[in-house]
Amino acid sequence: MEKGWEKTDRRKTDEKKRNGKKLIHGADYYPEQWLDRPEILEEDIRMMKLAHINTVTLGVFAWAALEPREGNWSFGWLDEVMDRLYANGISVILATPSGARPAWLAKAYPEVLRVAEDRQKNLYGMRMNHCYTSPRYRELTRRIDEKLAGRYGRHPALKAWHISNEYHGECHCDLCQETFREFLKRKYGSLENLNQAWWTGFWSKTFMEWEQVESPSSRGERAIQGLALDWKRFVTAQTKEFMDMEIRAVRSYAPDIPVTTNMIGSFIEVDYPRLAPSLDIASIDLYPEWGKESPWKVAMKAGFEYDVIRSLKKKPFLLMETTPSMTNWTEVGKPKSPGLHRAGCLQAVAHGADSVQYFQWRKSRGAFEKFHGAVVGHSGHEHTRVFRETAQLGDILERLGEVAGTEHQSGTAILYDWSNRWALNGSVGPRQNKYYEETVREHYTALRSLGMNVDVIEEGENLEGYRLIAAPMLYLIKEGVPGKLEAFVEKGGILVLTCLSGIVDENDLCFQGGFPGPLRELAGIWVEELDTLYPEEQGRIVSMPENSLGLQGIWGSRDYGEVIHLETARAEAVHGTSWYQGMPVLTSHQSGAGCVWYLGTRASEDFLDCFYEKLFSSMEMMSERHRRLPKEVELSVRRDESFSYYFYINWGEENCRLEIPEQAELLGAETPEEAFMKGNSDVELFDAEILYCQGEGKRLLLGPFGTAVIRVARF
Numbered sequence: 010m011e012k013g014w015e016k017t018d019r020r021k022t023d024e025k026k027r028n029g030k031k032l033i034h035g036a037d038y039y040p041e042q043w044l045d046r047p048e049i050l051e052e053d054i055r056m057m058k059l060a061h062i063n064t065v066t067l068g069v070f071a072w073a074a075l076e077p078r079e080g081n082w083s084f085g086w087l088d089e090v091m092d093r094l095y096a097n098g099i100s101v102i103l104a105t106p107s108g109a110r111p112a113w114l115a116k117a118y119p120e121v122l123r124v125a126e127d128r129q130k131n132l133y134g135m136r137m138n139h140c141y142t143s144p145r146y147r148e149l150t151r152r153i154d155e156k157l158a159g160r161y162g163r164h165p166a167l168k169a170w171h172i173s174n175e176y177h178g179e180c181h182c183d184l185c186q187e188t189f190r191e192f193l194k195r196k197y198g199s200l201e202n203l204n205q206a207w208w209t210g211f212w213s214k215t216f217m218e219w220e221q222v223e224s225p226s227s228r229g230e231r232a233i234q235g236l237a238l239d240w241k242r243f244v245t246a247q248t249k250e251f252m253d254m255e256i257r258a259v260r261s262y263a264p265d266i267p268v269t270t271n272m273i274g275s276f277i278e279v280d281y282p283r284l285a286p287s288l289d290i291a292s293i294d295l296y297p298e299w300g301k302e303s304p305w306k307v308a309m310k311a312g313f314e315y316d317v318i319r320s321l322k323k324k325p326f327l328l329m330e331t332t333p334s335m336t337n338w339t340e341v342g343k344p345k346s347p348g349l350h351r352a353g354c355l356q357a358v359a360h361g362a363d364s365v366q367y368f369q370w371r372k373s374r375g376a377f378e379k380f381h382g383a384v385v386g387h388s389g390h391e392h393t394r395v396f397r398e399t400a401q402l403g404d405i406l407e408r409l410g411e412v413a414g415t416e417h418q419s420g421t422a423i424l425y426d427w428s429n430r431w432a433l434n435g436s437v438g439p440r441q442n443k444y445y446e447e448t449v450r451e452h453y454t455a456l457r458s459l460g461m462n463v464d465v466i467e468e469g470e471n472l473e474g475y476r477l478i479a480a481p482m483l484y485l486i487k488e489g490v491p492g493k494l495e496a497f498v499e500k501g502g503i504l505v506l507t508c509l510s511g512i513v514d515e516n517d518l519c520f521q522g523g524f525p526g527p528l529r530e531l532a533g534i535w536v537e538e539l540d541t542l543y544p545e546e547q548g549r550i551v552s553m554p555e556n557s558l559g560l561q562g563i564w565g566s567r568d569y570g571e572v573i574h575l576e577t578a579r580a581e582a583v584h585g586t587s588w589y590q591g592m593p594v595l596t597s598h599q600s601g602a603g604c605v606w607y608l609g610t611r612a613s614e615d616f617l618d619c620f621y622e623k624l625f626s627s628m629e630m631m632s633e634r635h636r637r638l639p640k641e642v643e644l645s646v647r648r649d650e651s652f653s654y655y656f657y658i659n660w661g662e663e664n665c666r667l668e669i670p671e672q673a674e675l676l677g678a679e680t681p682e683e684a685f686m687k688g689n690s691d692v693e694l695f696d697a698e699i700l701y702c703q704g705e706g707k708r709l710l711l712g713p714f715g716t717a718v719i720r721v722a723r724f
């Protein structure tokens with residue numbers, strides 16, 4: 010309700026704003042598409058101000074406009090754009106242009122073109138398709154990056170470097186093959202070690218000379234799963250080397266400007282935790298497929314992606330790209346329905362983003378993305394629903410400026426590791442679809458439904474500070490991880506493991522001596538056999554009459570059924586079907602001050618909801634706020650030393666009431682309604698109506714896509 014804003018006293022907010030805190034509202038801006046229409050720049054600046062755009066990203070694919078012929082530079086247009094933006098109070102995130110190369114470059118230096126896994130060289134074609142190993146491509150990229158950094162590194166509009174664009178892909182050229190072998194020599198030292206690690210004694214795969222080792226392809230060498238895993242690690246290493254080269258190039262002229270690169274959330278090709286240490290800020294590009302499933306389901310998927318990227322640096326991140334309306338590359342290109350843009354983008358902020366930025370500001374007239382959503386459409390003016398909703402969000406982001414820089418701390422984490430994903434995907438068996446990604450998101454959704462902030466971390470991460478870690482299908486276990494998990498549990502942590510855990514080491518070699526391998530003692534069980542189920546087969550989880558959580562009932566389960574023997578653990582629930590009926594399916598094992606739970610199947614969502622609720626209650630992590638969270642309302646909390654910011658978003662179809670945090674009353678307002686009337690700015694509401702129910706405490710009413718941001722002082 011807009012009028013809410015007018016009533017609200019902004020004193021405290023303004024104080025904070027004066028401290029210069031501001032959320033970025035921005036867009037990818039490609040003026041190089043419109044160089045023959047000089048009036049467009051002024052028109053764009055006028056409309057950017059209307060839309061409360063305070064930052065634009067320039068130059069993402071501008072190589073051909075900056076260097077139309079080799080060594081022939083053309084910076085005049087960019088000088089003008091940077092100066093005009095600055096004069097109008099709009100900041101710039103400047104990209105290095107290596108994401109797409111000009112035609113002259115591909116013609117003159119064909120070695121920069123990527124070679125596909127079938128060893129066919131790509132044509133000039135698309136973008137992001139160059140060999141990251143190529144010294145020529147590195148050299149030409151470094152040269153243009155340094156030119157840009159030298160020219161604009163001290164420009165007052167410049168706020169950050171956006172390094173390249175969505176690094177990804179692999180190249181199988183001869184040089185990459187050679188470099189891969191060097192990588193392997195460094196890793197293994199000898200061919201004997203490599204042959205052992207890759208178990209090449211099977212199918213006559215033993216390598217006698219280094220030259221015999223080649224990158225995998227779907228036609229052949231994927232037969233050796235250890236090789237396929239190392240290849241992926243190599244590809245990430247090459248990507249990082251290329252990125253680091255670009256970072257050095259811009260830093261040599263502009264050492265104080267932060268660098269970021271836009272990552273694609275949980276995108277499986279690049280092991281992002283390897284890139285993160287080189288970056289000052291993590292950024293995400295995200296295009297949730299609203300409309301494909303219920304808003305709640307899409308929101309949970311999106312939330313997971315934000316949490317993956319935030320957890321890379323455990324600091325606020327940037328939402329570098331999203332669409333203001335539709336996406337053109339999805340199966341169905343659906344504009345966001347009214348109100349969804351605001352809710353979806355505030356969700357990113359709730360999860361720790363300090364920005365909402367779009368691809369792109371002005372819709373292209375032609376080429377690949379002419380139908381992709383943009384703030385300014387083909388109509389060319391601001392009188393559109395998309396523009397209005399974007400501007401409205403820009404206004405809200407301005408009002409929420411004080412949230413910038415606040416942390417999204419989590420006491421709960423999910424272990425989610427790229428090597429584990431690669432190994433599971435690449436493994437032939439125990440079934441074709443492992444349902445790994447689905448399972449992880451089901452656990453995530455159960456945790457988020459309870460209003461818990463969740464970090465999504467890799468195996469190598471420091472586990473300090475977490476109280477509960479869920480590690481669904483921890484199939485591949487890296488060295489040092491069992492010890493870390495033991496220490497975590499010993500000190501009081503709760504660890505949740507599931508079926509398909511502790512199966513292989515980093516090289517995809519199965520652990521000997523019984524599963525879950527190095528976690529066997531910690532879990533206190535031995536998994537003798539693994540049954541996998543057809544889609545029409547149902548598993549059952551039956552709670553034990555006396556169990557430590559007070560679980561009571563029978564729940565469904567799918568896809569996996571493990572035959573578990575208790576060693577030091579106790580059975581909390583048993584299988585209700587199949588020949589292993591009556592054997593443990595859920596076990597717990599106290600170890601030190603903590604406990605390990607093991608769930609030997611893929612449990613239904615109902616079960617997970619119930620299990621985690623009981624678990625958190627037993628850990629005294631469930632407050633009234635969590636208990637009363639209505640279904641399909643998402644709660645996320647950001648905080649700094651003075652305030653907590655509670656973000657509530659209603660993804661359901663019904664109006665719902667919610668309990669506002671108890672501590673809010675400590676601010677002196679008896680009810681949110683009164684707080685509002687008194688002009689207290691501690692309650693910030695978007696599309697929320699306040700209801701005061703005598704005797705029932707403080708309540709808010711949120712409609713579908715309604716969002717409330719509530720500030721509560723911390724003591």
Ligand code: GAL
Binds near residue numbers: 174294378
């Ligand atoms: C991103 C890409 C942008 C644009 C966008 C469209 O992946 O970085 O350049 O193509 O997708 O959704």
Ligand code: ZN
Binds near residue numbers: 140141180181183
């Ligand atoms: Zn190559």
